[in-house]
Amino acid sequence: MKNILAVLTVVAAIIAFWYAACVPMNIKGVLDQAERAGATVTPATAKERRDMGSFGLVATNTFAIADTWAQDRPRLPAPHQVAVELWKTTVEKKITSKRSLIYHGQVTLSATLLGFAIGTGLGILLAVGIVHSKVMDMSVMPWAIVSQTIPIIALAPMIIVVLYSIGVQGILPKAIISAYLSFFPVVVGMVKGLRSPDHMQLDLLKTYNASTSQGFWKLRLPSSLPYLFASLKIGIAASLVGAIVGELPTGAVAGLGARLLAGSYYGQTVQIWSALFAAAILAALLVALLGLIERLVLKRMGMSA
Amino acid sequence: MTNETTPQASSSQAVVEARDLNLVFETNDGPVQALKDVNLTINKGDFVSFIGPSGCGKTTFLRVMAALEHPTSGSITVNGMTPDEARQKRAYGYVFQAAGLYPWRSIAKNIKLPLEIMGYSKEEQDKRVAQVLDLVELSGFGGKYPWQLSGGMQQRASIARALAFDADILLMDEPFGALDEIVRDHLNEQLLKLWARTDKTIGFVTHSIPEAVYLSTKIVVMSPRPGRITDVIESTLPKERPLDIRDSQEFIDIAHRVREGLRAGHSDDA
Numbered sequence: 139m140k141n142i143l144a145v146l147t148v149v150a151a152i153i154a155f156w157y158a159a160c161v162p163m164n165i166k167g168v169l170d171q172a173e174r175a176g177a178t179v180t181p182a183t184a185k186e187r188r189d190m191g192s193f194g195l196v197a198t199n200t201f202a203i204a205d206t207w208a209q210d211r212p213r214l215p216a217p218h219q220v221a222v223e224l225w226k227t228t229v230e231k232k233i234t235s236k237r238s239l240i241y242h243g244q245v246t247l248s249a250t251l252l253g254f255a256i257g258t259g260l261g262i263l264l265a266v267g268i269v270h271s272k273v274m275d276m277s278v279m280p281w282a283i284v285s286q287t288i289p290i291i292a293l294a295p296m297i298i299v300v301l302y303s304i305g306v307q308g309i310l311p312k313a314i315i316s317a318y319l320s321f322f323p324v325v326v327g328m329v330k331g332l333r334s335p336d337h338m339q340l341d342l343l344k345t346y347n348a349s350t351s352q353g354f355w356k357l358r359l360p361s362s363l364p365y366l367f368a369s370l371k372i373g374i375a376a377s378l379v380g381a382i383v384g385e386l387p388t389g390a391v392a393g394l395g396a397r398l399l400a401g402s403y404y405g406q407t408v409q410i411w412s413a414l415f416a417a418a419i420l421a422a423l424l425v426a427l428l429g430l431i432e433r434l435v436l437k438r439m440g441m442s443a
Numbered sequence: 444m445t446n447e448t449t450p451q452a453s454s455s456q457a458v459v460e461a462r463d464l465n466l467v468f469e470t471n472d473g474p475v476q477a478l479k480d481v482n483l484t485i486n487k488g489d490f491v492s493f494i495g496p497s498g499c500g501k502t503t504f505l506r507v508m509a510a511l512e513h514p515t516s517g518s519i520t521v522n523g524m525t526p527d528e529a530r531q532k533r534a535y536g537y538v539f540q541a542a543g544l545y546p547w548r549s550i551a552k553n554i555k556l557p558l559e560i561m562g563y564s565k566e567e568q569d570k571r572v573a574q575v576l577d578l579v580e581l582s583g584f585g586g587k588y589p590w591q592l593s594g595g596m597q598q599r600a601s602i603a604r605a606l607a608f609d610a611d612i613l614l615m616d617e618p619f620g621a622l623d624e625i626v627r628d629h630l631n632e633q634l635l636k637l638w639a640r641t642d643k644t645i646g647f648v649t650h651s652i653p654e655a656v657y658l659s660t661k662i663v664v665m666s667p668r669p670g671r672i673t674d675v676i677e678s679t680l681p682k683e684r685p686l687d688i689r690d691s692q693e694f695i696d697i698a699h700r701v702r703e704g705l706r707a708g709h710s711d712d713a
Contacts, residue, residue, distance in 0.1 A: 338539045339543055341537070342537065343560070344510075344511060345509055345511070345530065345535065346533075346556075346561065346608075347530050347531050347560075347561075348560045352560050356559070356560070357545070360545065360547050438547075440588045440590055441546050
């Protein structure tokens with residue numbers, strides 16, 4: 139109960155701050171509109187208002203505060219505007235509609251999941267190689283690290299162009315960008331996990347004259363699962379970012395990234411913000427789902443975290 | 444193997460023979476002589492304790508027997524083979540200070556681990572698990588998970604795991620070191636019974652003088668820097684040993700000799 143109260147307090151504080159921020163952010167637009175509609179505004183001309191600070195304008199035109207939360211195309215939309223837009227584009231639209239966020243969300247989700255699967259598979263394979271081969275440890279790991287220092291926003295268009303030129307388009311290029319972001323946490327976590335059995339455990343297997351593959355399946359792999367799950371949670375969120383970024387440079391017509399892009403072309407800030415929130419909610423759901431699977435699996439394995 | 448007709452003949456058969464064994468670890472602070480000129484013979488059916496302060500090489504010697512470390516010079520044979528060959532023939536079970544059971548396996552499945560690795564059939568696995576669980580008095584606990592068992596029971600399960608395959612040498616590295624004294628007494632008593640029933644050869648590393656004297660037919664006293672054997676005491680205690688034998692004069696005399704040996708080893712590094 140105490141926890142819920144604390145959480146609600148934080149949420150309330152964020153929303154209050156958000157509403158407060160809308161006032162100075164949107165005041166100029168509101169006043170310009172009001173002037174055109176014939177209301178008395180101080181100062182009277184747009185030129186004079188441009189030289190004044192936002193807070194000063196709020197102080198001299200307190201009547202306009204309410205309007206800063208109700209503009210059509212505000213610089214910063216108010217929380218309830220985003221909430222209404224989210225409601226309209228999810229619950230009130232048919233899923234097949236091009237304006238439904240559910241429709242766009244599932245386009246992005248399918249690329250995310252495919253990319254996540256590719257990235258996780260690749261990450262696990264690389265980790266197995268790195269743990270068992272010193273050469274791979276020294277040759278692959280540095281490249282894996284370097285790969286993550288390149289901004290994905292710079293790399294994504296190149297990946298898409300290169301793949302397009304060899305005839306690959308559709309979901310796969312997005313999934314590959316997704317995989318590019320998600321394989322790294324899996325490699326790092328899995329390497330650590332596969333190396334987590336202590337000397338005693340490894341010595342014990344040695345006394346049984348166990349082979350490397352027996353050691354892998356019976357000891358290393360089960361021991362690595364808690365580490366793997368921690369990495370998967372980071373990986374799935376990174377996958378979603380990858381899929382969205384992959385939609386930006388292609389001028390894709392569907393997906394949360396396309397929705398973001400279209401919103402920014404037409405100055406539809408409410409649409410941008412609702413797409414952002416949709417992405418955040420999707421990421422939270424995916425991470426929560428993984429958390430649930432993690433709890434079930436580790437509990438069954440007697441390693442509840 | 445020819446004259447196994449009398450127990451005396453079989454008990455004098457050498458299982459482990461170490462001759463002029465030396466082991467030097469290269470560390471960042473220079474070489475460390477972990478074992479120096481170690482000569483020791485362990486006969487079949489012996490219960491040999493290795494006792495001495497930290498760094499005396501008792502664990503190292505056990506690990507050399509198990510081919511987990513390799514000597515720098517000298518020779519050692521286990522069942523007439525090199526330790527590596529003996530390992531491939533599954534000559535020994537090893538028990539570490541921590542039970543080291545897999546948390547994701549039940550007790551029975553933990554005991555099956557070496558059997559799976561060595562390729563025993565399913566029926567054979569089940570039969571052996573039942574056998575060794577009975578041997579360590581854990582029948583009925585096979586379906587439990589390690590976290591459901593006390594520390595002493597976990598250690599018994601790890602002993603069962605080492606007994607599950609047919610190793611005739613059991614190497615134990617301070618197996619009861621992490622347990623309290625009451626549990627330890629109980630496990631010592633059980634271990635002796637188990638030894639009597641199975642006729643295994645046991646190498647046992649310990650810090651405790653009473654434990655060493657109570658359990659062993661042969662006590663190897665070691666001292667550090669360099670790790671070496673300072674005394675080998677053949678116990679005169681009977682094979683049948685109730686716990687109160689520890690109050691007998693004979694027991695006290697042997698314990699005294701062990702203490703003397705430990706002190707002698709210490710005096711020359713002062």
